[in-house]
Amino acid sequence: MTSRITLSVDGEPVAGNPGQSIAGVLLASGRNAWRHGPSGAPRGVFCGIGVCFDCLVTVNGQRDVRACRRTAQEGDEITTQSRAS
Numbered sequence: 001m002t003s004r005i006t007l008s009v010d011g012e013p014v015a016g017n018p019g020q021s022i023a024g025v026l027l028a029s030g031r032n033a034w035r036h037g038p039s040g041a042p043r044g045v046f047c048g049i050g051v052c053f054d055c056l057v058t059v060n061g062q063r064d065v066r067a068c069r070r071t072a073q074e075g076d077e078i079t080t081q082s083r084a085s
């Protein structure tokens, strides 16, 4: 039996699998975009390998974390962000 982990995304509990990236958890939860760029265009995963910085989120108070490069941990508090905030 596989154990699950639970993150908080903007205060909402979201389940994921151990070893998944934060981006993987967000995508699996149906979120395709979680911030907006300077033009207002939605941003989520683009490259998926840590190069484009489109997937930035705040994790446990640390801004500008690449969601595609950070392994999700039980209890992580994810806050979506935009360039303006």
Ligand code: FES
Pocket: 044, 045, 046, 047, 048, 049, 050, 051, 052, 053, 054, 055, 056, 066, 067, 068, 069
């Ligand atoms: S999707 Fe490009 S850095 Fe994360």
